[in-house]
Amino acid sequence: MMSPNGSACVVHRTWLKGSTVHLEAGLKLCFLSLAFSSIFLISSVFAQQPEPASKSHPLTTAQATELKNYIHSVWQTLTRSQTDCASLVDTKLTTKPVLYVPADIQVPAAVQQVESKCGTRVAKLPRVIHGLGDVKASEVEAGLLYLPNPYVVPGGRFNEMYGWDSYFIIRGLVRDGELALARNMIENFFFEIEHYGAVLNANRTYYFTRSQPPFLTSMIMAYYDAQKAAGKQDREWLARAYDYAQRDYQLWTHEPKLAGNTGLSRYFDLGEGPVPEMGDDPTYYSDVTSNLLTMGSTADAYLGASPAMSSAQVGPVFQLQVCAVQPKGTGTAHCAEAQHVSLSQDYYKGDRAMRESGFDPSFRFGPYSGSTHHFAPVCLNSLLYKEEQDLAQMANLLGRSDESATWKQRAETRKAAINKYFWNAQAGMFFDYDFLHDRQSSYYYATAFYPLWAGLATQEQAQAVEHNLSLFEHEGGIAMSDRITGMQWDLPYGWAPLQLLPVEGLRRYGFNLDADRISQEFVSDVYDNFKRDQTIREKYNVITRSTQAAVSAGYKTNVVGFGWTNGVTLVLLDSKGAIQGQ
Numbered sequence: 001m002m003s004p005n006g007s008a009c010v011v012h013r014t015w016l017k018g019s020t021v022h023l024e025a026g027l028k029l030c031f032l033s034l035a036f037s038s039i040f041l042i043s044s045v046f047a048q049q050p051e052p053a054s055k056s057h058p059l060t061t062a063q064a065t066e067l068k069n070y071i072h073s074v075w076q077t078l079t080r081s082q083t084d085c086a087s088l089v090d091t092k093l094t095t096k097p098v099l100y101v102p103a104d105i106q107v108p109a110a111v112q113q114v115e116s117k118c119g120t121r122v123a124k125l126p127r128v129i130h131g132l133g134d135v136k137a138s139e140v141e142a143g144l145l146y147l148p149n150p151y152v153v154p155g156g157r158f159n160e161m162y163g164w165d166s167y168f169i170i171r172g173l174v175r176d177g178e179l180a181l182a183r184n185m186i187e188n189f190f191f192e193i194e195h196y197g198a199v200l201n202a203n204r205t206y207y208f209t210r211s212q213p214p215f216l217t218s219m220i221m222a223y224y225d226a227q228k229a230a231g232k233q234d235r236e237w238l239a240r241a242y243d244y245a246q247r248d249y250q251l252w253t254h255e256p257k258l259a260g261n262t263g264l265s266r267y268f269d270l271g272e273g274p275v276p277e278m279g280d281d282p283t284y285y286s287d288v289t290s291n292l293l294t295m296g297s298t299a300d301a302y303l304g305a306s307p308a309m310s311s312a313q314v315g316p317v318f319q320l321q322v323c324a325v326q327p328k329g330t331g332t333a334h335c336a337e338a339q340h341v342s343l344s345q346d347y348y349k350g351d352r353a354m355r356e357s358g359f360d361p362s363f364r365f366g367p368y369s370g371s372t373h374h375f376a377p378v379c380l381n382s383l384l385y386k387e388e389q390d391l392a393q394m395a396n397l398l399g400r401s402d403e404s405a406t407w408k409q410r411a412e413t414r415k416a417a418i419n420k421y422f423w424n425a426q427a428g429m430f431f432d433y434d435f436l437h438d439r440q441s442s443y444y445y446a447t448a449f450y451p452l453w454a455g456l457a458t459q460e461q462a463q464a465v466e467h468n469l470s471l472f473e474h475e476g477g478i479a480m481s482d483r484i485t486g487m488q489w490d491l492p493y494g495w496a497p498l499q500l501l502p503v504e505g506l507r508r509y510g511f512n513l514d515a516d517r518i519s520q521e522f523v524s525d526v527y528d529n530f531k532r533d534q535t536i537r538e539k540y541n542v543i544t545r546s547t548q549a550a551v552s553a554g555y556k557t558n559v560v561g562f563g564w565t566n567g568v569t570l571v572l573l574d575s576k577g578a579i580q581g582q
Helices: 029-047 061-078 114-118 165-175 179-196 216-229 235-252 276-280 284-292 296-302 345-357 378-397 401-421 446-454 459-467 497-508 512-533 563-572
Strands: 010-017 020-028 098-101 122-124 143-145 317-325 337-343 493-495 539-541
Touching: 061 512, 061 563, 165 179, 165 216, 165 497, 165 563, 179 216, 179 235, 216 235, 216 378, 235 378, 284 337, 296 345, 337 345, 378 401, 378 446, 446 459, 446 497, 459 497, 493 497, 497 512, 497 563, 512 539, 512 563
Parallel strands: 098 122, 098 143
Antiparallel strands: 010 020, 010 317, 317 337, 493 539
């Protein structure tokens, strides 16, 4: 077989796990080409813009009621408590998880019964935690981290409480009148800050090194405003919430979360090497390595020398043996010039930062977002601007006017930096900023609507972004980008959070017709697929208005459940135009 450059080649794929080496020989380089060409096959299919399975339409009152009733019933299905054996299961790993309790509290009596009831070991963490990375995943077994209150999980393989998923779940719970459960989840995040050092990616030990997009103040204000509307203003609770929210904010405004000298922040994971939670997709990193080899100089920074087998990295380490010259008559098991190729440490830092961003994976920050940690992202800094504004509002409600003024000034400083580094007047778009190379990205991504949602865009900027709606909007709602890469966080996929934030952002600046239309597109997409398979999914193909996923690497399934889709759907159902007669 011939490689793209015309030289014969054979590839050996090696898995390094501890001291065991498994060799799969005889794979041709054409496998690499085929692996990557699958992306282009997907591209050619979707580029034809197939007719959607159904057209967007307002729901009838009966259909809306049917959907609301289903979602209301599913909250109980997705609710977990750590005295419930089902809460301990982790399908992402093959080992049985341990339930860990913070070192500085007594093991609750109900939790002590878990060992006999569920056959799960209960243990204390080795030390008190003050910040991310104080306890490394390698110091403990893979396990669930104790939380005191019931919480809602996304569903499927995501059987724990997640950082940014929970905001959209809480919005739905508040809309559905489930205020006690919403408060329980917020209190769990306070517990995480107090005992695990931060709002974690999720409450598993392998997430000790990273957080997720900072929506904590948005959760707090969503609950507080709902209570206020019901005639209940708990200032004492708000004061507690304000203190924890400040601690959450501090995480993002100090090293290593700073984006160079921009005055902005970045995503950054303190861990090293491949992530262990990809245990249920063991070919991911080898697929990435294979595909990167076909990209030439574009991927040079992501490929490096073979890691030593004595590496202390957590999880599988993948290596490819590439044969550049195949002697005639030697067969596929021999190689004249072998080269071992593996993913670089810098790629793994980017891969981990990508997972903290929540957009995992896309090509937004380079191939497979392997350069995420080199960017100041629009989404993160818009959220921090909103946190600063929320903290100013909380301080004002608590009668702390000086603190409120300080928060407002910080918000104005961040706003100036966002306009300096992210805004592109010629394109009419907010772009991420590569601070390592001092250049703006050109990747059109739906996070450009975050500045509208956060209220930091000018009316002129909002108008320009609205003019670019056609790059993202399809029959089933907003797609993540205008590029097909084979990744789940790019075209043609639409996700519930990136329907709600654009809708609320557009509405904030008076683009109500756009907001109503997008609401109708996505809600009817969710409903029509619900009628077909009697469940709600994590993502939707917004071109074909289906739940079919043709993902080439990573998270190839379309998970059922699904927490944030439930929450966003409930909120959007109240939008004008989503239901007939509104």
